[in-house]
Amino acid sequence: MTFSTLNVSILRRDLPASFVVFLVAIPLSLGIAVASGAPIAAGLIAAIVGGIVAGLLGGSPLQVSGPAAGLTVIVASLVQTYGWRATCTITALAGLLQLALGAAKVARTALAVSPAVVHGMLAGVGVVLVLAQAHVVLGGRPQHSPLSNVRELPGQLISSHSHTVMLGLLTIAVLLAWERLPKGLSPTALHWIPAPLPAIAIATLTSWALGWETPRVDLPDTLLGDWHAPALPHGRLPEIVGAVVSVAVVAAVESLLCSVAIDRARPQGVPRADLDRELLGQGAANAASGLLGGLPIAGVIVRSTANVAAGARSRASTVMHGFWVLVLALSCGPVIEQVPLAALAALLVVLGVKMIDTARVRDLRHHREAPAYFATLIGVVLLGLGEGVLLGIGISAVMALRRLTRLSVRVEQALPVPIQAMPGSPGPAGQWHVIVEGTLTFLGVPKVTKVLQQVPARTSVDLDLNVDFMDHAAFEAIHEWRVAHERQGGRVDIDEVHEGWYERAVTGDMSPPRKSSPSARWWAPWANRRRRHEELDAPDVSPSALLLAGVREYHGRTARLVKPIMAELAFEQKPEHLFITCVDSRVVPNIITASGPGDLFINRNVGNLVPRFGSRTHDDSVAATVEYATNVLDIRTITICGHSNCGAMAALLAGGTEIDHLPALSRWLKHGNHSLARFLATEPEEGVPPLTRLCQINVIQQLDNLLTYPWLRNRVEAGKLELVGLYLDLESAEVNILDRSTQSFVPVPDEAPGDTDNTRALT
Structure with missing residues (x-):
């Protein structure tokens, strides 16, 4: 990208996007500062530093950083415990810790925290936020704990201030209504204006026009007018270290998760996120924010999503949004001071409700991770943020351990009818089938032995061990049961579906596990x-x-x-290849291509033939398949796969005399006459049997037959469709690919398909 092109991209895309993000950031930054118990200017400082420092140094070009709602509970607790200046020191130290973690390149490790815990933490913060800010909307002050907020809420409702409540309700109403504006009925420009801006603006104008007395934002004379150097926190060293680690880790995890989410939605041409660099950028921003008297900083999904949706293509949008906040803070202080605190609190109430994502709960329930989510949520609300996260991590670890040791044991009598008793074995006999699946450790021994004891004596037992691990205790339990069962006249046949854990233990072979036969x-x-x-x-x-x-x-x-x-x-198939091959039972497309369900759209017919366009012997079966595959499924590759010892080709060589009594087959094989004519027109190859040569020539001819369809030839010539020829040698079980330049079949190369000429379109 040239310098002029880059400038045009910044002016055309990043500049408008930066204004959109700026409009989102202003009300959220002010509201988060109020909710955290910090000076109002701290929110603006964090927004400026997050935009400029994290934007310039971070590794996620489209991520927007600033004060985050997920950190409000931590910051509010720190302000109450240590005071604001000491909280700034903790923020700066947390930034230095993030710098150390980024330098150690451990960013990926932070993502090991279960998403259930992260989302449970955010939901818990949302609940705490709603409970606290509801008091501000009602004209009161939040209490020191969520439970106190719940207890005091009825009294607050009774003695609520009407003007303050009306402004809060008006803000909520505008927020909800703005997001539901019908796109077809409203001007397009309205959808570029984020809902928080009109909500705060309308509440502010209403309060000013009607002269309502209500608490408002109080800014210092200048942005850093009451700045003081951060102070050292006074308290027990382990508690202070814990506070630093909490801010650093929570902000880092939230930033990295946001970075991963935005990376998945990045437009084409935007480089991938560098998580270690992003952690370094977040660390530098938090260190700077703490020194300047700002809130802790993290990547914020609301602002980042707005940035991507507004069309940003580089980090210039993030950096410029920080400059716009700086300009506003320096020049529009009197305007900001007109904003009612109730409007900001109402904004945070709505944001807190959104953090309790019910759709996320449904997804977690589907993956059986809901207990960790709810444990974290309840822990954050009742115990505190750090304790709630630790509780959630503990529950996740227990659940992970349970999954790792999950074991399924079932027994069934395999035969629907009785079999003869074994000679010399009086009493009952039968065929039993026991299936053991999962991880077989000492924890599963009681479950396995209980099931095995249900199998009657003197029976034949097939024991399927579909296990990915078996420890010595489990081996001893199964082996002792086997010996006892066979001593009583029964028979045990153990089949290990995966690795031979039992076999290795019996033979004493301690080499690495090998695959079963x-x-x-x-x-x-x-x-x-x-x-x-x-x-x-x-x-x-x-x-x-x-x-x-x-x-x-x-x-x-x-x-x-x-x-x-x-x-x-x-409900939908998206195959990538049309595979035309013979009906021969020895040819199994999914085996020779190592493919699975949904990969191949397969057409099988006698001799893997493709009738030519306008053929006298009319047949639309293959053409219909090709037509549907290319025009509906948008398949980009068609493969013709022949094989050795093909009966259809043998019949062509014999002149069709062997199939005279099969009229339908005789008519169908007329589509192979062009292959036979091509065979007769080519010189024999020394050492290559005639049938083998015809089977290979037939693949080449059928590829040419495909090109007789005008619409298909156009797609091939336009580069929208690739044609490939394969040949399966049944005796060696090897597949060769057609090299169109030499008209011969060669071994499939070891390189990736895109690195070899042998898989280029056969046009």
Whole structure:
């Protein structure tokens, strides 16, 4: 980007965005200062320093920093305990701590805190904020604790000041109404004005016009007119250190989470966020803010979102917004002093309610993290911010430990009909199936042994160990049960679906875990897999029984694993490739491409043929698939995959005499005549059997057949569609790719597809 282009971008995008952020920042900064019990000027200083210092030095170009509502509870407590000047010192020290953490490059570590705890903390702060500022809206003063605020609220309602209450309610009404303005009925410009500005402006004008007596903002004569050097806090050293760490960590986590959220929404061309640099920028801003008498600073999601929505493209918007706040603070003090405190309190009440995000609770319940959220929320309200966060982290740790040791054990009698008792074993016999899934440690031993004891003696047991870890206590419990069961005349067959924990313990092999035998894998044919059910061993088992046995195995092993993926795909598919291949049962597209549900849009037909455009033997089945894939699904790649020993190609070589009795197949194979003609027109290759050569030539011809469709050729020539040829050699199980320049199939290269010429569009 040239210098002139950069200037145009700043003037066209960042300058207007900076005004929008400035309009959001002014009322919020004033309100947060009031709620924190700090001087009003402290909020403006923090907004200026956050915009300029964090904007210039931070690693997230579009993030806007300033006084944050999430820190109000901490700051209010510090002001009450140590006084304002000492709180400024704590803020500066917290900034130095953030600088040290940023230099140590531990920014990512802060993100290890569970989002449930972070959002629970913000919700708790929201509750505390609402309870405290409700008293200001009613014309009173907030108490020292949330519980005191709740107790005093009824009395405050009885003795409320009418003018103050009316201004607060008017501010709330404007805030709610402004956000609900219909876009089609209101001027477009109104939607660029953030709701807090008109809400505060209307309340201020109403109070001034009607001459209402109500507490208002009190600014010093100059922004730093009553500035004093920060003072050392007096108190116990561990408590002071804890205060510094609390401010530093909470501000850092909130800033980094905000940075990650804004990074996901950044427009194209904006560089990714550097979290370590962002932490350094936040540290420098907090150190400067503390020294100048400002509030603690953090990245703020409300201002940052407004910045992105207003079209910002660089950090210039953030920096300029800080300059606008500075200009306003130096030149418009008398105007700011007309703002009623009740209006700012009402603004914070609405902001506090928004911090209690019910949608977030639904998401956390879906992921079973709601207990940590509510524990943190209640802890912040009843115990304090630090204690509530520690409580939430503790609950999260317990829940994580519980998940890591989660174990599922179920038992079922595998056969719907009884089997013959084993020779020499009087009494009951049968086939039982026990499935153990999860992490098998000593904590799960009682659960496993309880289930295994339900299995009758003298029975055959298939024990599936689908576990990612097994400790020695668990091994001993299972092994002792196995030995006892076999001693009583039973039989135990242990199948380890993943790593061979039991096998290694039995053999004493302490080498790293190895994967279980390929013969037990899901992708092996039915005939080659280990028989887990007697119904598969029966000589007269019907094909449908084999199919249903496979479905039952899918339900038992695979369905639960693919369920989350299938749930996402249930109402919409977004495949990236159209894969045209043969109906041959030996060709399994998802195996040879290592793909899963939703990846491939597949068309299978005899001989992987594509009828040419306007063919005399009319057939629209393949064309319909290609048409839907390209025009509806917007697929960008079409692959033709042939294979060795193709029966369709063998029939073409034989002249079709072997399939005369199959009229439909004979008609279909006429679409392969162009492949046969191409085969006859090319020279034989030494050492390459004729059938192999025809199978490969057929892939090349079908790619050419695709280009006979005018609309498809246009997409290929425009670079909107890529055509790829693959050839599967069944004997070696290897896939080769067509090199169009040499008209030959070559091994798939080890490099990424974008780094090789072999996967370029075959045009």
